[in-house]
Amino acid sequence: MSDSADTRPDPAADAPTGYRTEPVSFTRRGGRLNDRQQRSWDLLADTMVLDVTRQGPSTSVDPDVRFDAAATFGREAPLVVEIGSGRGEVLVHAATQAPGTDFLGLEVYKPGVAQTLIGIRHGELTNVRLAIVNAPEALTTMLPEGSVDELWVHFPDPWHKKRHHKRRLVTPAFAELAGRVLRPGGTWRLATDWAEYAEQMAEVVAGSPDFEGGRSERWDGRVLTRFEAKGIAAGREIHDLTAVRV
Template structure:
């Protein structure tokens, strides 16, 4: 860390930490040999450089990218938060070549798997970033740069003492709204009923969003492939809840 401005010569600044809990716990799981090779060989093509702030997955303020430079064209941008193993976003990128895609994930093994599958599928319109999603929305992406933001099966943090870690809380709505273009779409899905209701309450209360569905819940998003998270929820007898909101001028 750099010295503080008024520190004595040679004195180190006190360590800085995030002032809010994050929606994940990073674990130092070992990558397979194939994932290690994918990271070494494919990250120059797929992985965005995110200058860091206080933490390993933070984004330094002022590090905003230019999507037209990153993707080499101007096309509608779709951002998936918590892309996991990348099954949904690799499928979407490979079947929708007229759109660009950004996968946001903090787990290195998942990013490596995503790059490996993207390379095998010949996907060229996908980029990845290893970073805390709220900081990507606040700092890395330009305002009004995304056509859609996806949040599919985020960690539910279902214990009462952990719900403060949930991603979709009141302070998430303005961050998502910031990067969405006018009439852009925020899509969400979860298999935890109380989290689904929290998501809906948060976004219903935001003047920056309007429902893009009729009734209690949105229809299942056809562009979302079935992943292990969704299958697990179905096997456990949990209902899959979809939500969709339109960005409005507030």
């Protein structure tokens, strides 16, 4: 993942020209790590952060890359994938609670990945891997069809201005990708602090032939993250959704 240290703006993030034909759901932010993050990065990145072959920008995925969970973790176990795992609070908590399950976090923000490595190090966790990738690309080709037991999308960037809605992650096209990677009976969990995005998510789930579900209670495993706490402090209501792959 050596190229992810690049802190220059990613041209593909704004202009869907060249390698990417779709707008991405993120903008590249500074990639500088603090000392603790750097220490955990130096110790663990080689084993815990997947070395993904790129096809273009530093968060892209070569379509020939395949994630082999059994080879990566050295065992057959249920697989949970979190998209936009941020600082890894939920991922690390879940991996600690469920040592018999394997977890993969897809995140484009290197300091978030490094922060997650701190949690992995403290917990001495062996059942977590991370990949610095644009998640829709990973769901299109990198993750095998029907290979995922649970898919989590917690607080995707809301892109609240109307002219930016096209950057939102949760769309009908994304639901197709979620349906592709989840096994039948697998669970897709979503959360947002943006009421109108929650409405969009509910419509996406309702309109997908691959899923049954909709708005739901918060589930125990979704521990409070720094991002959610900020939303609550700002007075925003939290919306949860759960859908099952039919």
